[in-house]
Amino acid sequence: MVTRFQAELATASITAAFGLAVMVGATEFGIGWVKSGPEPGTFPFYMGLLVTVASIGTVVQALLSPALRGEAFLDAGQCRTVAAFVLPMIAFVVVAKLLGLYVATALYLFGSMLFQGGYRVWSSAAVAIAAPVVLYLVLERAFKVYLLKGPIESALGF
Amino acid sequence: MEGFSALLHGFGVALSGYHLALMVIGVLLGILVGVLPGLGAPNGVSLLLPLTFTMDPVAAIILLTSIYWGALFGGSTTSILFNIPGEPSSVATTFDGYPLAKQGQATQALSYAFLSAGFGALVGVVLITALSGWVARFALKFSSPEYFAVYFLAFASFVGLGGASPFKTVTSIGIGFALAAVGMDSVSGSLRLTFGLDQFIAGMSFLVAVIGLFGLGELVMTIETGMKLEGIRARISPRAVFETLLQMPRYWVALVRSAAVGCWMGITPGGPTAASFMSYGLAKRFSRRRSNFGRGEPEGVVSPETADHAAGTSAMLPMLALGVPGSATAAVMLGGLMIWGLNPGPMLFIERPDFVWGLVASMYLGNVVAVLLVLTTVPFFAAILRVPFAIIGPIIVVVCFVGAYTVASREFDLWLVLAFGAVGYAFKKLDYPIAPLVLAMVIGDKAEDAFRQSLIMSKGSAAIFWSNPLVASLMALALLLLFWPLLGGIARAMSRRARGPAA
Missing domain, CATH: 1.10.287 (Helix Hairpins)
Known part of the structure; x- marks a missing residue:
């Protein structure tokens, strides 16, 4: 403690x-x-x-x-709860640096829903794919604000 | 009264389909931000600010202020229905709002909250209409020493009236000023406090700081306390709202007192949170039904809500007229004004009257829109809170990081927002006030310029801060506020001694 x-x-x-x-x-x-x-x-x-x-x-x-x-x-329990929330967040930043914010968003949401929320694979995947798409439409299409992209986006031609 | 003709002109600016649509969008986004844990008014405004860089300033400020009103209302909704304050300033609303809702009077509780909040906001805007022109004209006489004295007064009142440990408040203020100094110095051109790191050359954005301090910090706090939502279902019927409206005059004493407390705390940077607590405390002490407080007393909902919104709106007065924001959210907006190329302070009233009065007029309209929208959309937003935290939490995290990146499109800001999140968590848990840090970051450069200019004028003598009655009285008032906790302590010690050693 x-x-x-x-x-x-x-x-x-x-x-x-x-x-x-x-x-x-x-x-x-x-x-x-x-x-x-x-x-x-x-x-x-x-x-x-x-x-x-x-x-x-x-x-x-x-x-x-x-x-x-x-x-x-x-206390020890709170420590675990906080760590379980903060560590994936740090991983999110590392992945965002390597693969861009869109991929990091998808992986992060998929991981936290599947492992921490206990959701099924398909519903986790649905949210994980929908979120970056919404971000893309709102930011890049509607407001012309560009997010950090990685090798995967450039391979797809964005 | 010239305020009125100026205001009428303002209505001409604000009343367009585009602006009304922005108000509706802003209020809805604001309610969402206010309802979601971890996202509050300062945060919501910070997240959206980068999207307004290309907008017309009048439209941009209408959008941002509407988010502010919406967030204030959203925070009260969760306080009453879930016993979870969506905003720090609506903590006091939980004391009586939630018990009242639990007794099956959720509609009444919400109506009391929204209607008195609307009243408080209205008083705040009327105050702005009446006083802002006058304050701005007065402030035109200010030169650097007076400006420095006003900034000093603002920070001194955080120390004196904030309620947190004075040492912690000063730590928070100093850190904010130091962070504001990082990067290019506008006077000498030297690159200060970069410690050889390229990432620091462009300076640190207060937006990134706000997103980390308020967003991530608060989110971790929420996680740690464990999210248990026991919501009360509410559907608002027009009849119940109308009946509550008829009950409102019974609470006129509480309404007037709370509005006065709110306006005072909003103009001096005590902020909405302190205002709502103070107003609840006063109501509890002076009410005829004080024994019912804490068990669902309507007056215990009316008082903090009125003060909260009166403070929230009147915080815009010193921001516009003096360039000194009265709350963390107003500080973020002040930063926004500077980014849009406007110069907050008295000159704004002369250079851009259309902006100032358009904004004031939009505050009237925005609050009416907010009351109507919040009354009609409560069931919808209450439903959002029933989405499990395992989905909402990570989505908020993503929004915070994406928001921080959009400020300047810098990868380094992602690390910075994480660091500020850690600071925000530690500071919140240990009762360090965060608003002074944000305020210092936003007006750091201006305060430092005022300080340097004053010393240049006086060739290095600090006597310039006492050189005329105006600056001297501002400084004296500031020092009085600064040492208020100390004076209070001495007074208590003396009265204890007077009572004799037996006590």
Whole structure:
């Protein structure tokens, strides 16, 4: 089980690291004053500082509230549910990069309906084929917005 | 009143078959977006914004605002029928709306919600009609320091009035500003915060951020809590609606109070969510039937709904007149205005009066259309929620990714939206407010420009932010709001000490 306390600390550490990274990145462009006004790094630098300081504040607040240590953030069951939803989503992005968004959409919908929804092959396939067709008609035909395509579309001549 | 003649002209702009058709489409899409879990108003507007890039700005804003109205109504529908708020701002509606529906009064509950929402929206639009010209003319006197003070005031009120931990709110704001700074700096031309990555040169789109933060983040939250839908069937008969309408005057105190709360929270960027909770809280405290709250009290439906919609509409006032959006959705629309080549703020009233007043007129029409459409289509949209989540969930995921890709046709945005989804999930679970992050991303460049310009004017002295009564009072008000939580804490500590150590 992940406790709320651990989650608070982890998130605040990440935001603090983000703030520090922004500060370091901003110093590259100067954070002082030149004749034409403040240097380009000034504003981002102070924003990074703000994030870092506020994150430390959150950490201190978390350390001072003992109730958070017992509070559950994610239990094992929720962890599995969330993973079962998020991992296919990551796979979707990887496939979209390789084969384009249309193919990724079809595979993703087919997979999640078949394996997670427990639907039959034919109904899963029907939705998986219908969705990209609808996307194509609405976006590329009606609004002239073009989606990422892969080798399969070019082989089919689109 | 010049507002009226301008408004009449606006009706001339808005009243065309094409625009009315856009309103109907927008409202229907909005209700759909509001009903579906994980898709909300900010998201719906973000997803559709890329499709409006080639449209005429008046038509585009009518479409987007109609989605906004529709989403506000859709969120209330699911709150009442399924006990699932479709929107964060309709959480308070579940408290009494669902119990009322469970007692077999679903039609009444929905009618109360929609009619009071329509009332709240109307008050918001009337306020905009009456005040926006005046506010814009006032804002014409603003130069950079005053603008910076207004932006500062907006963010300070998030800290002071938002209700979340001030540290978390500040973290959220700072991250938003830092992300806005990524990429080409418009003043010096240098490529900031790219860390050597080519993907960052073009900057980060707030649309991708909104889709990830609100869409994917919220969807994972929904999954985690487990989707159990116990819907109540509803068919709306015109007679029941009419009878409810006759009952409405009985709640005039709640209506007026909630509309006032909503308008206030919409103009200061407290947003619809805070407004609806505050209004419900006030109603519960002051109502004569307070013991009935939580058990299906109509006043407990009327109050949050009125405030929610009053806030939603009046959030457009500071967006139009000052260029400071009052809610996350208004922030997305503000970004849209800039993409369409318009300059939100007082100059918009002079340069494009047809746009401003066409929009205001469309808000009157759009809300009427929304009330009528939502009353007639409730059974249909309730049926959509009965489609199993194993189908709806993945489809929403696809829509989010496709929407993120259409923003700029960049593969990298697919990863970015995933990352923002993770941030959105963590932030939501840990009560970090997300709206300030979005607001900071949208107006980041403008706020930074105002900051730099002010310092250039004063040759580097921060005293410019106190240099005249106007900017000084804005800054003072902002500081007061910023330290409000702290002041409240001190006041509590003092009163505790006054009561003696026995307590």
